[in-house]
Amino acid sequence: MTDALFLALSALAIWSGWRVFRVDSMVRASFQLMVSFIAVGLIAVLLAAPYIGIATIFMMAVEMMVMALFMVMFMMNPAGLNPMVMVHQHRFSVAAGSLAFAGLSAAVLLSDLPVRPVPEGAEVVRDLGHELLGPSMLIFETAGVTLLATMIGAVVLSAHSGRYGASDAGSRPPGLTPGGAPAGRKPEGGGGHHHHHHGGH
Amino acid sequence: MTLVSVLIVAAALIGIGLYGALSQQSFVMLMMGLELMLNGAILAVIGFWAFSLGGAPEGQLLAIIVMAVMAVEMAVGFALVVAVYRKRQADMTESLKTMRH
């Protein structure tokens, strides 16, 4: 039963992970990635890690939602249901990906892995809590401070008002053809109307 | 369900993620490749924790740290995308030609 579930969830995780780079719309891609994360979260629940598994689902649902939001914001067609292919160095990437998979699999198959499973009846969530706010508190708090620094950095990076004036001053959109005339919105003297984006979710 | 099978699934996720991160032109799709690699990393960490760590909580802690790394990557990534979009009005990696030299 567990084995069948594991196989099904692994297949789902890999298949939807692959579909991320094969679907037409970026919104679809972000939700495919979310499905992949949910499958991995459920595998973690099968592996007796209920907190990590469900927290992964929770976190990734939010993250992928934010991602889809940005997709809609930046895409040429907001509903994103038109076909699109935007890849470069395709062969090199396929080779690199296959090589990474082959190398890691070989490492897994050739190395002697220790076997010490989680003891029956271990209170893994309680243990994790005591670890987080006990021996590993410094690590945990460092992660917290890092996140705070990230939030500040993200807001500073994405803020419209910069140290040297508005951040989109003199911005020229790229041409529709290489080296062509700028497409889309033309820069105006006073800056015109701007879209205000909020960073740091 | 053995440690080997879990790790091979994780390796597949990392491989696909690497392909995506290298091949995509759009910044946001590139970030999706990175996220997929971290997804594989979480699976590998949880697999090791469940099968070879004897229930030591540090394995779960490492998974939480990986999640924090993901959050940082997302936030900084999107902030950079917004900054680049303001400057170049594009969200493609090719729009940053000046970074080549």
Add this chain to the structure above:
Amino acid sequence: MIVATLALLLALPPLIWAAAMFDRIGTGRGAIVMGPIRNGAALMLRPNTETEAPDRLNRLLAPGWYLALALVGLSVVPLAPGIVATDLSTGLVLWGACEALTVVVVFLHGWSPNAPLPLIGAYRYVAIGLPAMLLSMFVLIGAALPAESLSVVEVVEAQRGLWNVVRQPLGLPLFMALGLAITLRGPFDYADGAELAGGTSAEESGPALALWQFARASMLVAFSAMAAAAFLGGHLGPVLPGPVWLLLKTLAVMAATVAAGRFFARMPPARMLTFLWVVLLPLSFVSLALVGVEVLE
């Protein structure tokens, strides 16, 4: 476990009917008691509308996912001591995951028809729904602190002496903001608002719309049961048996949520976003800090 699942599935349809009745009281939208059934039956007979180049799969599945999330969320609520459908040590986290996925599902519902009004509704709903969900998690951590557990069973048991609604007076009102957001009503109804001609449901009719409304009502039931368990002591209470207490409290929260949805006015999305991040979210921090101080003593 099987007993609890069966009991929930039996209790759900009448409760959904009750939710639909609450929604009709005082609105003049037809008969209060038979109205929901009649409208539902009428919708079942109508055809679904077609849009240009929709995402068919997600359009078909979104109402079903919404209903499924309500059911999963409801399943962690204990009906009586020892009777719970999903006995999970991290029940509150599972509920949180359901909240987060609800935002995703509402977005999919608005995005998949490939039409402007639903997309606008979905887009602004996400901006409002995410912070609302965030603040509910802080409030729920507050409810979990005295129980020293993330299991909803333990959270209910920890309220034997004193209900959380007395101990943490800020908790329930803040949690109700989430309830309004995930059931798409009142001040947080940026998804299906009337000014967008139904928002994410603007292009829907027929059985798909009926299922969406059904799912929305069952999410109200799930939220109310969760609020009753986390803040009103769930099945605890004198004289009457546990499940009856839970039923009464669930109905009370349902009525209060519907009333709050009618009472509070809706703000422009930008101002609501500021209000959520600047007022409500810090309030939930304050609530959590007060709970921490109380638990330390």
